[in-house]
Amino acid sequence: MKLSKGQMGARLLGLAEGGVALAASGAASAELGQPAPWEYRLQEAATPVMENVTWFHNFLLVLITVITLFVLGLLVAVVIKFNARSNPIPSRTTHNTLIEVAWTLIPVLILVGIAVPSFRLLFLELDIPKADLTIKATGKQWYWSYAYPDNGKFEFDSLMAQDKQPRLLGVDNEMVVPVNKVVRVQTTGADVIHSFAVPAFGIKIDAIPGRLNETWFKATKTGMFYGQCSELCGKDHAFMPIAVRVVSDQEFASWVEEAKKKYASTPGNAYASAAGAAQ
Numbered sequence: 604m605k606l607s608k609g610q611m612g613a614r615l616l617g618l619a620e621g622g623v624a625l626a627a628s629g630a631a632s633a634e635l636g637q638p639a640p641w642e643y644r645l646q647e648a649a650t651p652v653m654e655n656v657t658w659f660h661n662f663l664l665v666l667i668t669v670i671t672l673f674v675l676g677l678l679v680a681v682v683i684k685f686n687a688r689s690n691p692i693p694s695r696t697t698h699n700t701l702i703e704v705a706w707t708l709i710p711v712l713i714l715v716g717i718a719v720p721s722f723r724l725l726f727l728e729l730d731i732p733k734a735d736l737t738i739k740a741t742g743k744q745w746y747w748s749y750a751y752p753d754n755g756k757f758e759f760d761s762l763m764a765q766d767k768q769p770r771l772l773g774v775d776n777e778m779v780v781p782v783n784k785v786v787r788v789q790t791t792g793a794d795v796i797h798s799f800a801v802p803a804f805g806i807k808i809d810a811i812p813g814r815l816n817e818t819w820f821k822a823t824k825t826g827m828f829y830g831q832c833s834e835l836c837g838k839d840h841a842f843m844p845i846a847v848r849v850v851s852d853q854e855f856a857s858w859v860e861e862a863k864k865k866y867a868s869t870p871g872n873a874y875a876s877a878a879g880a881a882q
């Protein structure tokens with residue numbers, strides 16, 4: 604297809620307009636707990652940790668923008684003011700103590716300014732507060748299993764559901780948690796290394812065979828939150844989504860009662876069969 608210059612211009616203009624419209628609506632079209640088309644920002648935060656991650660990201664973005672523009676300004680000044688034509692007789696200055704101290708000290712102070720909130724965030728993520736409940740997520744080729752040792756010791760599998768929306772994120776059995784409760788997530792792998800990640804919660808932790816890793820989240824909003832296995836784990840790596848439903852305390856209690864019955868007879872249910880053997 605050949606385009607005249609005018610047509611090309613019109614096309615490019617259309618693309619640019621589309622881009623601006625998309626950028627403007629980027630935040631508006633983002634749905635809580637799941638990705639949105641053309642999204643270029645972090646997902647909306649649903650936990651204190653993710654709120655912190657978002658703040659830290661924005662803080663660094665501002666900082667790096669200011670630094671980049673400053674360095675660009677210096678470069679442009681050097682190119683314009685000190686080229687051979689506009690500055691034929693160069694200065695013979697080689698040292699300037701004040702400037703040398705300043706360009707050593709100021710970057711150090713900037714790095715300290717980054718380090719303080721960075722370590723605060725790291726400790727917030729790694730220091731697990733007293734948990735209200737624990738859920739064990741086991742990564743398997745290629746689905747997740749969730750065990751609720753504190754709520755009746757049931758375990759169930761969570762597989763991607765082809766017919767569910769959002770596409771490639773919906774599952775048959777969602778992980779259900781109560782809102783505003785500290786949930787400790789323990790992860791392990793049954794076969795190879797997987798990784799348990801939910802962007803809106805600000806968590807991502809490897810699920811390694813033979814090891815038990817742990818992280819935590821406290822969802823402050825109810826609704827559906829989606830994540831994906833984030834460690835390349837084989838041919839269906841892209842098809843083992845994580846779906847977390849955050850509900851009220853009462854809804855959680857009634858779900859637990861139902862789940863205990865529903866999953867008691869799940870074949871391969873480690874907890875149930877262990878309990879059965881013990882009786």
Ligand SMILES: [Cu+2]
Pocket residue numbers: 742743796797798832833834835836840843
């Ligand atoms: Cu995986």
